[in-house]
Amino acid sequence: MAKKEKKQPRPKAETPKGFRDYFGTEVTERKAMLDRIAEVYHLYGFEALESSAVETVEALGKFLPDVDRPNEGVFAWQEEDKDWLALRYDLTAPLARVYAQFRNDLPTPYRRYAMGPVWRNEKPGPGRFRQFYQCDADTVGAPSVAADAEICAMLSDTLEAVGIPRGDYIVRVNNRKVLNGVLELMEAHKQPSWAEGATNNEIRGFDVEDAVLRTMDKFDKVGAEGVRQLLGEGRLDESGAFIKGVGLYEDQIDAVVGFLTSRAETNEKTLENLNQLVAGRTETGMIGVRELREIRDLLAAQGYEGDRIVIDPSVVRGLGYYTGPVFEAELTFEITDEKGRPRQFGSVAGGGRYDDLVKRFTGQSVPATGVSIGVDRLLAALRAKGRIDAASQGPVVVTVMDRDRMADYQSMVGELRAAGIRAEVYLGNPKNFGNQLKYADKRQSPVAVIQGGDEAERGVVQIKDLILGAKIAEDASLEEWKSQPAQREISRANLVTEVRKMLEQSR
């Protein structure tokens, strides 16, 4: 008896959880935006880099301490030779690896841009994906804040190049060093109020700093008064719960809140405010203010004034990570959120100076600064503002009336394509003509071409304006229909000319 073959169950046709597929214009619109960004980066002297999507877990580094679970946060797998490999989770860690590896061949400073997918092994959630695009530009090996200023100018140019007009965005600049100075002021007091009697380890160092940074991060939400309470005794939140505060002394709180709220009407005034906060009190803070002033001056010399680039000490995002200047690009126009309420669009890019990433590999500190654009957010902004070209047009569809005259239909599309007109023959089963028009509709085809046997004999074709046809079907009066018929007969010889005319009308 013949063995019965074991039947495999059918596999599920599903994008893995947290991943997605991009179709048609989703791909081409993003590509068009990235192309424009790359043009600006190129103009600024940045070179493309496409590093391997796969890195050794060792080189990615962030996950090294957790030796038992090397794939925490990344997608990782073990090679037969026991090495662990992982998908990159951003474009900065690979840059550090590449620069360390090729530093003798690369120019210094090394300006590079990179665009591509990155992967995060996170719990997927609504709008939260495990693969997404990043678009970065970084300058490695330039200690001067001129490099930071350049990134800010380039970010500004980039936003305008993709279609965000001046006035609809602002690049906000802060400096971690000023904050460091402010935190130094705290040190002068040695102990926060709540820590009286505690041992030194508990009250000094990262813990207080972290608490202050976390609290500053709430500035946008709770305002200066809220931050003041949270840095002091504490605060009742919206739900009525009491959030215990950091317990700083009043003058410590003044310093932090003074820093956060020092943004004034002009960059000059903001710098004055910051200077008053640190002058003669903290060397680090003074250096930080001097750097901000230098950035402001360099940018102003190139025409980037306060309407585009703003010194803003309330930029807190990333202050925990970066070591010097920090920048954030914010879109200032309003959109309507899912509940119909107006709100500001918010941040689409961020970056800053990080000086220690290459050191992990080489032992030598290498200064670096860069920016990362949130590709999906910027694309969403362009869509929200209607700055993306109208929905891309489908192809002209040449329908098939006589199956054995396929060569005739192919000739028609051949002529149309040769004239640069996107076109195709219907390649499904041509029996049901209705299906062919439904197909054209699904393709958002602007024009259908129809030629039956008698039309072929008479040397004519029918061309049908599908966009106008749809409009007429919806709401046109009889008058309009008569004056502008959606379908007309033309000479076969004039196919290209007449189709082009119809395409121009339907724009």
Place this chain on the structure above:
Amino acid sequence: MAKKEKKQPRPKAETPKGFRDYFGTEVTERKAMLDRIAEVYHLYGFEALESSAVETVEALGKFLPDVDRPNEGVFAWQEEDKDWLALRYDLTAPLARVYAQFRNDLPTPYRRYAMGPVWRNEKPGPGRFRQFYQCDADTVGAPSVAADAEICAMLSDTLEAVGIPRGDYIVRVNNRKVLNGVLELMEAHKQPSWAEGATNNEIRGFDVEDAVLRTMDKFDKVGAEGVRQLLGEGRLDESGAFIKGVGLYEDQIDAVVGFLTSRAETNEKTLENLNQLVAGRTETGMIGVRELREIRDLLAAQGYEGDRIVIDPSVVRGLGYYTGPVFEAELTFEITDEKGRPRQFGSVAGGGRYDDLVKRFTGQSVPATGVSIGVDRLLAALRAKGRIDAASQGPVVVTVMDRDRMADYQSMVGELRAAGIRAEVYLGNPKNFGNQLKYADKRQSPVAVIQGGDEAERGVVQIKDLILGAKIAEDASLEEWKSQPAQREISRANLVTEVRKMLEQSR
């Protein structure tokens, strides 16, 4: 006593084995080529698709039988919920998954193109990478050979669009069905000579078919006579070893060799040869020849004659995989191999009809046909033919003579960029001027701009033609040097005009 912190060893800065990084023009040249390809695909009505780089191992399918080693051939890892995920190994398996998943929303036929990296878990070797680009176009849901003909025409247009002129390539077309007919003829004999007395299972079915296919694959290398020997008793190979043959009867061998060698001077004659081989003897073979004739006719009607598209039954690659028409694009010009010998460049793209990929998911057979371009090979061909734009030019480098006049230098690059000229300020340590020129050299900068304090006072700058400078340093006579100095002083106000003039001269 304070605990001593355990020092982590430094990670190695290394691209993982079998992976590579792409720098500067390696990225942009490939991108330019893919952009041109996408334009042609778009013109033909194909839509972009970017599917997730990660698939479930189940959906990738090929690896399912090997349940113990799901990562054989792919990079795979297990999720916390026990599902296995993997990086895609090509762009066709994901297309089948996407079409099965979204078939109710997608138009039928669905024409799509896809470009992107794929990953293979193979032993890396010289020139053999574990991540590489593919560039595919497929039509799903079109049973007619008009779809295959369209792919051939598009492939031809694509090669010309990227810079392979007519005459330097040929698209060769074969049809698996003709071969199936030829194999049917063998069945009439029931048993090959060597199989007298063997049980049926050993002599029929895939084994003989596979042996014949494998032998046909050697046609390019050993020629018709060699194939004849290998299909018969056997053959002495170059090393003197005797390779046992398949052991077919003489008339069976005639059929296979007749098929392989039926290519004639014109497509019409080739089709006649094929027809003689199968007419009245095998229904499958006759259908196959009819399909080839249809493809030929459709293409000829659009002007794709035998100088571009050739019916060639010696195309064997892929015949084991595809179910109908098979195509291969071959570059016919000669290049010099690593040993200095001339050889034909060879294949850069291949494809064909495969009708069962979607069936795995849905149970319903869906006709599909498509082509995949070998991105790296085509790029290598363009480089070999000098069809890639001259080495991309680096930026104009504005050098820094006075550190505190950085704003002046930034203004200069600002003006140059605003005029569309790629430019940057030197951002490294400006102390050593020689280093700045070395940097400009490494960047392949065409022009350096120099302004010291006294030049600033006089309102002038020096501009230095670095390309001419390099030439003069190499071999120019004194006369030339005098008549065309590599460096000249210009008015600061004329910076953009003069730099542009110098750039045009140096092209």
